[in-house]
Amino acid sequence: MRKLSILLMLAAFILSGCSNTGAFLSANQTIVNLNEGNYSIAVTNVTGESESAYIFGLSYSTGLAASTFAIARVEGTGMLYSEALENLWANFEATNGTVRNQKLALVNVRYDTDILNLFVYTKVRVTVRADVVEFD
Numbered sequence: 001m002r003k004l005s006i007l008l009m010l011a012a013f014i015l016s017g018c019s020n021t022g023a024f025l026s027a028n029q030t031i032v033n034l035n036e037g038n039y040s041i042a043v044t045n046v047t048g049e050s051e052s053a054y055i056f057g058l059s060y061s062t063g064l065a066a067s068t069f070a071i072a073r074v075e076g077t078g079m080l081y082s083e084a085l086e087n088l089w090a091n092f093e094a095t096n097g098t099v100r101n102q103k104l105a106l107v108n109v110r111y112d113t114d115i116l117n118l119f120v121y122t123k124v125r126v127t128v129r130a131d132v133v134e135f136d
Helices: 002-015 080-096
Strands: 018-023 039-062 065-075 104-117 121-135
Touching: 039 080, 039 104, 065 121, 080 121
Parallel strands: none
Antiparallel strands: 018 065, 039 065, 039 121, 104 121
């Protein structure tokens, strides 16, 4: 009976952990034609970052998606792609002014993932890099 209790407590501990899978896979139905000369490149190579850390877990990346399976998150919110894009726009505004009422678009968007896996600790950092164009 005692072994069954320990086994149930261990299963509950393992199953009560957290999982995070993030990806920014967008499907735009708006067609933007950049060969008409109705735009200018506002800024190139703008970046935004976000990171989260977990204990007793494992993180991995499969191209555009970063996934983590862990017992508990100890740093960050887990909203890596959303926060990285918000950070990208904040970095743009810090050097170029507000984006409000401007006709801007991100082009050449690239995603990089940096993962640190230790036995008791895993940390994931997502970096979004893009160019910003402004339409006339």
